[in-house]
Amino acid sequence: MAAELIATTATKKVYRDGDKAIKVFNADFPKAEVLNEALITARVEETGGIDVPKVLEVGVFEGKWSITFDFIEGKTLQQLMDENPDKLAEYMEQMVDLHLNILSKHCPLLNKLKDKMSRQILEIDELSDITRYDMRTKLDSMPKHTKLCHGDFNPTNIVVREDGSMCVLDWVHATQGNASADVARTYLLFCLQDQKKADMYMDIFCKKTGTAKKYVQTWLPIVAAAQLSKKRPEEVELLQKWANVCDYQ
Template sequence: MGAELIATTATKKVYRDGDKAIKVFNEDFPKAEVLNEALITARVEETGGIKVPKVLEVSVFEGKWSITYEFIEGKTLKQLMDENPEKLPEYMDLMVDLHLNIMSKQCPLLNKLKDKMIRQIGDIDELTDSIRYDMHTRLDGMPKHTKLCHGDFNPSNIIVKDDQTMYVLDWVHATQGNASADVARTYLLFCLQDQKKADMYIDVFCRKTGTAKKYVQSWLPIVATAQLSKKRPEEAELLHRWANVFEYQ
């Protein structure tokens, strides 16, 4: 492949080939998950009103599944925040506005957020039956909405072009559900990196929407427990704390 390697993760490599970005997955990566990512992204793209890199092709290269996307030239919002800390309030304001635009949409063919979280909680072997029951009960008691939720909305998944147009990447975790659950997840993702940014993000969101901070925070134990299913050791301590796991021990 005559393309430039631009990113590597545990499950894939991403190449740039001119105006295309090619995501090549490891040989053992499940085919169903590759096809699902392409399908979810295409459905979000068809929703309209959100800048999303277009899916151009799904193929197999040397026994490895790949997805080819439109390449978006620019910097991630995380890069801009790191390079221009004095502009953090401005960037956070733009990020919340972008999140609100996403959550104003509906994509009825996507999986339901609650169903996905039920599966995630069920996949965590370390949880006791009492904790699992408590999380399912909390989840069942939350208001049921059908707003578009990104599922991994953070500054690294936002590309800002030179003209300030913002594109949102990595829709593989997108679902339809309660917007405050998606906000709680973004808050937790910020907490794993920078508590100041986490607090700023939730403050801006609640101010712009008139949402009580306590309501968003009521999602945190559920969202943190679901996030534990990803089995990332570096996240475990904080997520256990938010999930209130320790109070059961």
Template sequence: MKLENKELIVKRPYKEVYKCEDAIVKVFEESHPKSDVFNEALITARIEETGLDIPKVKEVFQVDKKWAIAIEYKDGKTLEEMMESDKKNLEKYMEDFVDLQLEIHKKTSPLLKGMKDKLVRQINSLKELDATNRYELLTRLESMPKHNKVCHGDFNPSNVIVGKNGKMTVVDWAHATQGNASADAAMTYLLFALKDQDTADLYMKLFCQKSDTPRQYVQQWLPIVAGAQLAKDNELEKEFLMKWIDIIDYQ
């Protein structure tokens, strides 16, 4: 695939994302592991096979020795943009957002990697926590119920595209696993709370109502997923996440 008429839409330390005609193209730095690029394409293909209507993988290729993934382009605005520009309808948007997440959780994909294994690796990699705190998090994780639902892993309004007809499409499936839906919800709650606590609380209320899940159960996952998010080593999030990792608050 040739990168013609490309428009840079996202720039991160390890990748650049372009809009190219009918595709979104992620171009990764040369230092980015080749296996991670192919794994992202594979995960996305696995999600396609569940029947969810998501942007499909078109191609994995190289650009100037850099690996790249081309994914089908979906026209529209992000749900995040709509929430910010139309705040009086925030609750309606949030209801649609939660409904969409619950539709995802109805799916299974037996060949997706397990959420628990991924969380164990992330917690074990934490340099900010001593062995005692890592042990506490891993013990808590081991005690939590094991499920096999499809979980996005980074489900937030910036990853939901709303088309002109109102149809919502979920993008960016690189972090998807099979596991416990309430852990996925706990991660979404944290992503909201990083920006605005009131919005996070609205999300939690609606998720628990619509899924008939006790709030306390989702909260039990918060220290665990905060540890997983901390492993991504975002300096701006570190202080906030460390507060959520305090085990005592959720005993």
């Protein structure tokens, strides 16, 4: 069976080859980052209790670095939300439960979320030196946790099989850190698309966990600043608004 192109992004293409998915990176993509993604995913896989695609091979595909995973058959949760808007609340409940399962795990060999975010904030030209300093000071003062954080937990990274089980993809941004920081990132990712979904997600998470919404919101300016480092033009305006909120109380 010839490999079939199933997805394309700015940095990679994804092919299906039977029961395998091959993520092929652009020729100029750093080798170290490819190897790091494979290592992070393997460590999450070994944590246990989370449905993730297994890393099968790191190699070269048509002259470019690639990672081969198990192919997961199904639809993304985003597709299901779009196709069945009447089931949105049900899907959100399932998504929060899945997130809580991830956040209940520990993966001590992963990088620390605070260290990663601190580096990202330093890289942002759009913010003043004073704002960057305030951000890093606030980040340092936040509670230090070691929970497994996905780093890009959104409906496009969740595949739902026919039997309803859910598999979580794309662990390249995974770290260990504060659960509310990871939830704040998911909230912001929803905000970039649909404020109603963002608010629903936040409300369900806080209700299920007994977490004060205000506490999760204290992470929003820091998470927005870190997200700015990805330099996605379509996100800049909204993220700058969040990142420039200086009153964290």
